[in-house]
Amino acid sequence: MTAADHPRAAQPGGFSTLLDDQLCFALYAASRAVTQRYRPLLEELGLTYPQYLVLLVLWEHDSVPVKDIGVALQLDYGTLTPLIKRLETSGLVRRERSPQDERTVQVSLTEQGEELRVRARTVPQAIGEAMALPPQDFDDVRRILRQLTENVSR
Known part of the structure; x- marks a missing residue:
């Protein structure tokens, strides 16, 4: 059959x-x-693949609020924060509070993160x-x- x-x-x-x-x-x-x-x-x-996705967003936009990365990748804050922290520990990104709104965390590429873009x-x-x-x-x-x-x- x-x-x-x-x-x-x-x-x-x-x-x-x-x-x-x-x-x-x-x-x-x-x-x-x-x-x-x-x-x-x-x-x-x-x-990792999820880290790569975060970097794709940053390579496209340079500096992005965590919330906007979450929207772009359809990931919640609880999933996204550890990914960004690992990227920060690796020296690829930095997190900073927005001077305009202390509640907003801005994620930016470091020089090392920009250099990785070339290799990627x-x-x-x-x-x-x-x-x-x-x-x-x-x-x-x-x-x-x-x-x-x-x-x-x-």
């Missing part, structure tokens, strides 16, 4: 309880595979090559995943 012949198989446009029919599992497996592919590249830089420039290309998607498919997948995130987050 093939998966399509299974009594719980999805009908066209329908849903089932078969693992292969679950979009959530396809997303989970793809996320794990991509994150696993990042690991050796980021280990060379002394970073090969990472996106290596990941893109590992994905082996034509440019249009890459753009389509990213667009669909963003739409899916927005829809599910409502």
Whole structure:
């Protein structure tokens, strides 16, 4: 019996309880595979994947309030603070209270953090090559995943 012949198989446009029919599992497996592919590249830089994401935000914006990093990465303050503290301990970022609002913690790159950006420039290309998607498919997948995130987050 093939998966399509299974009594719980999805009908066209329908849903089932078969693992292969679950979009959530396809997303989970793809996320794990991509994150696993990042690991050796980021280990060379002394970073974890979540630390890399924080640095991507900072490389784009230079100095950012912790709250804005959390919004960009969809991470809560409790998850984000230890990541930033580890980056600070590594000498890549510094945290400072905003002079305008003492409650706001601003995160900025150090010179060492800026230098790491140069070394990290090969990472996106290596990941893109590992994905082996034509440019249009890459753009389509990213667009669909963003739409899916927005829809599910409502």
